Amino acid sequence: MAQVSRRAAVTGAASGIGKATAKRLIAEGLAVIVADINEVAVANTVEELIAGGGQAKAxxxxxxxxxxxxxxxTEFGEIDILIANAGIQTTGTVTDTDDDTWNQVLGVNLKGVANCCRAVLPGMSxxxxxxxxxxxxxxxxCGAPGMAxxxxxxxxxxxxxxxxxxxxGAxxxxxxxxxxxxxxxDYHIDRFAKQGITEAQLYEMTSAGGLLNRAAAPEEIANAIWFLVSDQASYITGETLIVDGGGSLAGGH
Ligand SMILES: NC(=O)c1ccc[n+]([C@@H]2O[C@H](COP(=O)([O-])OP(=O)(O)OC[C@H]3O[C@@H](n4cnc5c(N)ncnc54)[C@H](O)[C@@H]3O)[C@@H](O)[C@H]2O)c1
Structure with a gap:
């Protein structure tokens, strides 16, 4: 009988950090639910993951x-691991952020995390x-200017x-x-490529902030996420792992 894989759901898995995390989880033998709002990108990601030999569902x-x-x-069977990653970025100080922007960013970045946790916690419990x-x-x-x-x-x-x-925990x-x-x-790489800026140049442009003198690749964030959900972190809960090349120690960004 074929062995049933453990299952992970990753939100925002059709791009960036979420996609790199989905790939890492598949490499570790998990089946992955690719949860994302972008229909085309979800289809492409699932196709790519399956073509690579993984188990993935949209x-x-x-x-x-x-x-x-x-x-x-309810739809995918038992979810053993949830990565609540989907997020959007908005700019504006507290005085120039309008109600719609507040509702949108809190709805996706904060309530969106709560919504997904609420869906999987009863089964996990x-x-x-x-x-x-x-x-x-x-x-x-650290906070950042213009991102209230x-x-x-x-x-x-x-x-x-x-x-x-x-x-x-109990x-x-x-x-x-x-x-x-x-x-x-990829979003940054594609956007800057249109302005003739290469990936290597992009990493150079973003090198000033941290102690390691470079920005992160999505796989480096995915590695840390995998560590926290893996059995290697079996006694770690309620923790915040900052993966920013020392940027917060250097005063942020
Ligand atoms: N890239 C960075 O520099 C950076 C730094 C710090 C934190 N983060 C956080 O990491 C997470 C991933 O960022 P990323 O850079 O990979 O972003 P990204 O834009 O490449 O990917 C985000 C994914 O989330 C999806 N998404 C957006 N809104 C959604 C919604 N309402 N429902 C479902 N899916 C939705 C998008 O379709 C996209 O596929 C975000 O929460 C972001 O705030 C990113």
């Missing part, structure tokens, strides 16, 4: 819609096992993570957070 959904998120708990990583940002620790709503949403994610770790569920620093994703 879940096209908006994390800010709690009813759509419930599907994570029944099985008395599970691991969740929520993706915050080093902006949650984003920074607040990402700080909120850390509070939510601690609350869930406290609530669910049920065998670990909940931790990752705070990435600047990470060069």
């Amino acid at each position: 879940c096209i959904m908006d994390v800010s819609d709690s009813a759509e998120c419930e599907r994570l708990g 029944r099985r008395k096992a599970g691991a969740i990583v929520v993706v915050s940002s080093n902006n949650a620790i 709503a984003y920074d607040a949403s990402k700080a909120g994610v850390l509070g939510l993570m601690r609350s869930m770790a406290i609530e669910y 049920r065998g569920i670990r909940v931790n957070a990752i705070c990435p620093g600047t990470t060069i994703t």
